Amino acid sequence: MKHTKVRDLLNSTTTLQEVNAKGWVRTFRNNQFIALNDGSTINNIQCVVDFENTPEETLKRITTGAAVSVIGTLVESKGAGQKYEIQVNKLEILGDSDAEKFPMQPKKHSLEFLRENAHLRVRTNAFGAIMRVRSVLSYAVHSYFQQKGFVYVNTPIITGADAEGAGEMFQVTSLPLDNLPKNEEGNIDFKKDFFGKHTNLTVSGQLEGETFAMALGQIYTFGPTFRAENSNTSRHLAEFWMIEPEVAFNDLDDNMDLAEDFIQYVIKYALDNCKDDLKFLEGRLLEEEKSKPQAERSEMALLEKLNFVLENNFKRVSYTEAIDILRDSTPNKKKKFQYLINEWGADLQSEHERFLVEKHFKCPVILYDYPANIKAFYMRLNDNTEPGRETVRAMDILFPGIGEIVGGSEREERYDVLVEKMEKLGIDKEELYWYLDTRRFGSATHAGFGLGFERLVLFVTGMTNIRDVIPFPRTPGSAEF
Amino acid sequence: MKHTKVRDLLNSTTTLQEVNAKGWVRTFRNNQFIALNDGSTINNIQCVVDFENTPEETLKRITTGAAVSVIGTLVESKGAGQKYEIQVNKLEILGDSDAEKFPMQPKKHSLEFLRENAHLRVRTNAFGAIMRVRSVLSYAVHSYFQQKGFVYVNTPIITGADAEGAGEMFQVTSLPLDNLPKNEEGNIDFKKDFFGKHTNLTVSGQLEGETFAMALGQIYTFGPTFRAENSNTSRHLAEFWMIEPEVAFNDLDDNMDLAEDFIQYVIKYALDNCKDDLKFLEGRLLEEEKSKPQAERSEMALLEKLNFVLENNFKRVSYTEAIDILRDSTPNKKKKFQYLINEWGADLQSEHERFLVEKHFKCPVILYDYPANIKAFYMRLNDNTEPGRETVRAMDILFPGIGEIVGGSEREERYDVLVEKMEKLGIDKEELYWYLDTRRFGSATHAGFGLGFERLVLFVTGMTNIRDVIPFPRTPGSAEF
Numbered sequence: 030m031k032h033t034k035v036r037d038l039l040n041s042t043t044t045l046q047e048v049n050a051k052g053w054v055r056t057f058r059n060n061q062f063i064a065l066n067d068g069s070t071i072n073n074i075q076c077v078v079d080f081e082n083t084p085e086e087t088l089k090r091i092t093t094g095a096a097v098s099v100i101g102t103l104v105e106s107k108g109a110g111q112k113y114e115i116q117v118n119k120l121e122i123l124g125d126s127d128a129e130k131f132p133m134q135p136k137k138h139s140l141e142f143l144r145e146n147a148h149l150r151v152r153t154n155a156f157g158a159i160m161r162v163r164s165v166l167s168y169a170v171h172s173y174f175q176q177k178g179f180v181y182v183n184t185p186i187i188t189g190a191d192a193e194g195a196g197e198m199f200q201v202t203s204l205p206l207d208n209l210p211k212n213e214e215g216n217i218d219f220k221k222d223f224f225g226k227h228t229n230l231t232v233s234g235q236l237e238g239e240t241f242a243m244a245l246g247q248i249y250t251f252g253p254t255f256r257a258e259n260s261n262t263s264r265h266l267a268e269f270w271m272i273e274p275e276v277a278f279n280d281l282d283d284n285m286d287l288a289e290d291f292i293q294y295v296i297k298y299a300l301d302n303c304k305d306d307l308k309f310l311e312g313r314l315l316e317e318e319k320s321k322p323q324a325e326r327s328e329m330a331l332l333e334k335l336n337f338v339l340e341n342n343f344k345r346v347s348y349t350e351a352i353d354i355l356r357d358s359t360p361n362k363k364k365k366f367q368y369l370i371n372e373w374g375a376d377l378q379s380e381h382e383r384f385l386v387e388k389h390f391k392c393p394v395i396l397y398d399y400p401a402n403i404k405a406f407y408m409r410l411n412d413n414t415e416p417g418r419e420t421v422r423a424m425d426i427l428f429p430g431i432g433e434i435v436g437g438s439e440r441e442e443r444y445d446v447l448v449e450k451m452e453k454l455g456i457d458k459e460e461l462y463w464y465l466d467t468r469r470f471g472s473a474t475h476a477g478f479g480l481g482f483e484r485l486v487l488f489v490t491g492m493t494n495i496r497d498v499i500p501f502p503r504t505p506g507s508a509e510f
Numbered sequence: 511m512k513h514t515k516v517r518d519l520l521n522s523t524t525t526l527q528e529v530n531a532k533g534w535v536r537t538f539r540n541n542q543f544i545a546l547n548d549g550s551t552i553n554n555i556q557c558v559v560d561f562e563n564t565p566e567e568t569l570k571r572i573t574t575g576a577a578v579s580v581i582g583t584l585v586e587s588k589g590a591g592q593k594y595e596i597q598v599n600k601l602e603i604l605g606d607s608d609a610e611k612f613p614m615q616p617k618k619h620s621l622e623f624l625r626e627n628a629h630l631r632v633r634t635n636a637f638g639a640i641m642r643v644r645s646v647l648s649y650a651v652h653s654y655f656q657q658k659g660f661v662y663v664n665t666p667i668i669t670g671a672d673a674e675g676a677g678e679m680f681q682v683t684s685l686p687l688d689n690l691p692k693n694e695e696g697n698i699d700f701k702k703d704f705f706g707k708h709t710n711l712t713v714s715g716q717l718e719g720e721t722f723a724m725a726l727g728q729i730y731t732f733g734p735t736f737r738a739e740n741s742n743t744s745r746h747l748a749e750f751w752m753i754e755p756e757v758a759f760n761d762l763d764d765n766m767d768l769a770e771d772f773i774q775y776v777i778k779y780a781l782d783n784c785k786d787d788l789k790f791l792e793g794r795l796l797e798e799e800k801s802k803p804q805a806e807r808s809e810m811a812l813l814e815k816l817n818f819v820l821e822n823n824f825k826r827v828s829y830t831e832a833i834d835i836l837r838d839s840t841p842n843k844k845k846k847f848q849y850l851i852n853e854w855g856a857d858l859q860s861e862h863e864r865f866l867v868e869k870h871f872k873c874p875v876i877l878y879d880y881p882a883n884i885k886a887f888y889m890r891l892n893d894n895t896e897p898g899r900e901t902v903r904a905m906d907i908l909f910p911g912i913g914e915i916v917g918g919s920e921r922e923e924r925y926d927v928l929v930e931k932m933e934k935l936g937i938d939k940e941e942l943y944w945y946l947d948t949r950r951f952g953s954a955t956h957a958g959f960g961l962g963f964e965r966l967v968l969f970v971t972g973m974t975n976i977r978d979v980i981p982f983p984r985t986p987g988s989a990e991f
Contacts, residue, residue: 032759034659034727051759053725053952067758068726069659096724096952098759124923124953131951148721148944149951157725164662171652178515178550181645185982186667186734187680187711187749189989199668199704200687201680201711203738206698209687217687223680223738223748224989230668230682237982237991240629243577244534245549245638246515252734253667257684257704267704268668277548278513278532442605463629463991470612470630471534471577472605501666501718508670508705510718510944 030100036069038103041113045103050074050115051123053152056135057091063117065097071158071305075106075114083120093135094126094152140497147501148510155313158306159498162299163486169298170251170272170482173291179247179274184234186253189226190460197257198229199267230255233479234273236407236464239440242275242475243467249274251482259505263494264432266483268503275477281409281422281439284476285395288426288435289343292393292485296335299489307332307489314491327430331491334429343393343426346385349373351396354389355381373418376403379432386427397424406450409439409474424478431488437478444468511581517551519584522594526584531555531596532604534633537616538572544598546578552639552786556587556595568601574616575607575633621978628982629991636794639787640979643780644967650779651732651753651963654772660728660755665715667734670707671941678738679710680748711736714960716754717888717945720921723756723956724948730755732963740986744975745913747964749984756958762890762903762920765957766876769907769916770824773874773966777816780970788813788970795972808911812972815910824874824907827866830854832877835870836862854899857884860913867908878905887931890920890955905959912969918959925949 032049052067052074060080064073076099080088091097098121106114128134132142133152143150150156171181187201203223204210212218219227234250241248250273257267274287300307311331318326329337346354355361355370355377368378377396386394401410401419408421426435441447447468451458458465486498496502501510513530533548533555541561545554557580561569572578579602587595609615613623614633624631631637652662668682684704685691693699700708715731722729731754738748755768781788792812799807810818827835836842836851836858849859858877867875882891882900889902907916922928928949932939939946967979977983982991 036659051954052727068661068728094952096954123955124949124951126951133951148718148947149725151722151725160663160722160726161661163664164656164660167662168652168656171649175645175649178517179645180549180642181648182641182981183644183734183751185749185984185989185991187736187984187989188991190991197684199682199684201682202687203678203680206681206683206687206690223740223986224984225987226989228989237629240991241632241641241981244630244632245641246533247549253664255668259704268666270664466629468605470605470607470614471575473532473577474604500663500722503666503668503705505704506706508666508668508707508709510666510669510671510721 032098034069035065035067035072035074038074038115039070039072039111039113041103044105044113047100048103048115049098049100050076051098052096054091054093054095054097054126056093060088063091063097063099065099066157068157071154071161071309072111075108075111076101076117077114078117078120087120087122090122090125091120092126092128092131094131094133095122096124096126097122140494144496144502145509151500154309156497158303158309159486159490159492160500162303162306162310162490163498165302166295166299166486166489167251167482169295172298173294174247174249174274177247179249180241180245182234182238182241182248182250183252184231184237184250186231187224187228188231189224189228190236196232198232199255199257201228201230232256233271235275235477235479236461238273238275238477239475240463240467242277242477243471243473246278247274247276261505263496264484266495266499266502266504269495269499270482272480272482273477275475277473277475279439279476280474281397281424281476284437284439284478285343285345285397285424288424288437288478288480289395292426292435292480293339295485296489297339300332300335300339307335310490310492327491334491335489338393341392343395344390345395345397346390347398348396348400348420349398351377351381351385354385358384358389360384374400374403382427382432387429391429393429394427395424396427397422399423399425404438406454406456407438407440407447409441410446410450422476428484428488430493431484434484434488435478435480437476439474439476442468442472442474444472513579515550516546516548516553516555519555519596520551520553520592520594522584525586525594528581529584529596530579530581531557532579533577535572535574535576535578535607537574541569544572544578544580546580547638549638552635552642552790553592556589556592557582557598558595559598559601564601568603571603571606572601573607573609573612575612575614576603577605577607578603621975625977625983626990632981635790637978639784639790640967640971640973641981642787643784643791643971644979646783647776647780647967647970648732648963650776653779654775655728655730655755658728660730661722661726663715663719663722663726663729663731664733665712665718665731667712668705668709669712670705670709671717677713679713680736680738682709682711713737714752714754716756716958716960717942719754719756719958720956721944721948723758723958724952724954727759728755728757742986744977745965747976747980747983747985750976750980751963753961753963754958756956758954758956760920760957761955762878762905762957765918765920765959766824766826766878766905769905769918769959769961770876773907773916773961774820776966777970778820781813781816781820788816791971791973808972815972816970819874822873824876825871826876826878827871828879829877829881829901830879832858832862832866835866839865839870841865855881855884863908863913868910872910874910875908876905877908878903880904880906885919887935887937888919888921888928890922891927891931903957909965909969911974912965915965915969916959916961918957920955920957923949923953923955925953
């Protein structure tokens, strides 16, 4: 007979004469009660075994982690916490799990231990929930953009361009490393490499995305990006997924509107579609924070925090206003900041961003109009700025507990201005001829942003280490599995 | 004022007093008629310029590729082929396009020329249509699986495992290639590399996907995969996107059902949501085939072919039956095959697959139960097979004009049998300990498949070269943009 998913059994509207469930044993109590989970929901279904008529040998094999198939009657549960349970008539052990050896025993494991067992941690309640929420969030991303008529673009992962300067890149090669071919000058002969040139892993699909936006109007990317940076922090990964929409004819205000609407949509989608998982994660976070001093605990519980983001506009603050606020702030006056803010032009550090978001405004903040010389070459220079205080139409969105979650800008659409900037920064115009073509032929105002998907998942799940919201994290010194 | 997308203007149900459209000029006829496109649809909107009251200088700047903004009245069109057009009151040139230099002039370009201009080809009708269809197809992929409760899993792109054997891999490193560190034995010291070991780009997310399926029940991946193979054909890319569902408790029959249902769903989704684009691509294909001899032309027009796949079950044929058919076939008897089929055990070449699909069955075919020794180590050995004629529960789906579009199998769930197979093939058990853990702890029947997304896009768009259905193709000697 066909088996039924646990979620569907728990959502049943009637009792059922005969059902089949397949899944993994989470716990087995009193030689009688199996808590069975099949990954379709965080909730287990209780399966009541007729232990008097089940061979002792079979009962012994019902261990945590074992795969079993049960056939029985779906009846109203006498126990608390569930509407239905299965009275088991037939039980089959599909795959054993040696209780002495199975690492995921039903007890508290450290997150570090679980990371080392990333192939098994997804069998725990917390990581099952995180991965389901991550999946639903990524679908929300696609749904949002597709409903609005955006075209999904797969920008290249392997790239011959290394002029973007968004970060350190990984090299990709199929040359034999222990016997690299040399050219006449004695340098490595990349002409003999697979692509006939030196190639890297992409740090961003933005530039290629722009070429598509200037034809299809509204596009978005959603794919892996890479940074070969030795950042061993709880907010950085060497391999992460990024979402980059780009819209022709949008200016910076449109861009802020889009980013805010988008983020609110995907969070609402998760709230609507992941209730049980988020409820569980809220409890997990409360539990985790019990061991912290009161001052370090979250002010809001997880669901409250997510609803807060939905119900409140993001605060839009210019860089210049932010500098004024920071300069006059208590931590700046009392020299509590590691980097003191003395003057306009300073690059903001994460301590400043956190102060603005978590202490001053207490809500998501969009900072915009940054000094030109601390931002990327492709950003639109503001008209009518004071000489020496030029700003660009950049924006960063800062989230409580996460810091920067979005970075974007209106793009410099004027060919001459863009070329001048590239020359000043020593960026190779020949190599980026195709990018300049978007300004040579039918250029127009356009804008876009990048959102680090794992930071969004962090925020929504209430986890605090980015390694816990991606299936198999890649970090300095670690590329297991 | 806010501008309106061309698609929405063309779908308007009434005339409108004042509208604003922004887009790119496709053609400008008689100093009066602009065909304006903004990428939201393959259809242009006709904008009628009041040339008597427009400065000569402005009229000269309305060239193919220029970005313009028009404000005017949406009126019923007197011309054929469109319901509405815009009577222009105000026209603004946003970005010029020098007619002498813009490569995408409104004339026939070769596909090869367009590939060399991949950043601009998306401004043509054909490539706009292909990229929209690609986008809608990828959304259909997510919709199908998410509606069925599958969890989307981002398996790693950079991998430390190179034991899978699915193909040649690209190496990833951040070591300085011109000054590689050596260890005491004089070998390259990968301990000094970013991840502390030798790493590659993934060829498949299947093995990692299996670990998640054995916890979450039903999962799918959809991400880039890589092959460093020197295959300069119209069916191979070095970087391509793959979809890999994996389902716990599914056997090979369930796997075939899933693959067939999935493919039919996404094709139907494209037919329902990309009518105009597919209609255009059908015409393009007819045009292209006019230059071919009758015998090489498609038997069905594009839409007819797509509907045929929806309305007919895929033919399921065992490898053994297929060998019998091929051995007795006319091309085999007349020695027209390059590789003649003499006996059971032969690996099928693309000429044989094409014969089965295009000549013999004339419909999509699922071949299953292949000889064990021509298939991968993780495939489920069939019970009760003759010694020397062992088969595995593998399946390949073959499509007319495309060849293999899906490869999948029921997986070997028995720890001992799997280990024995790995030992026989010299596959490192230590390195794949995490994969073996799925069989050590709560193993169960499971199955999955991989579908090369670009081959699906090829089939649906009627294009014949895989480089034309991905934004920026990566092939031997080519990683431009």
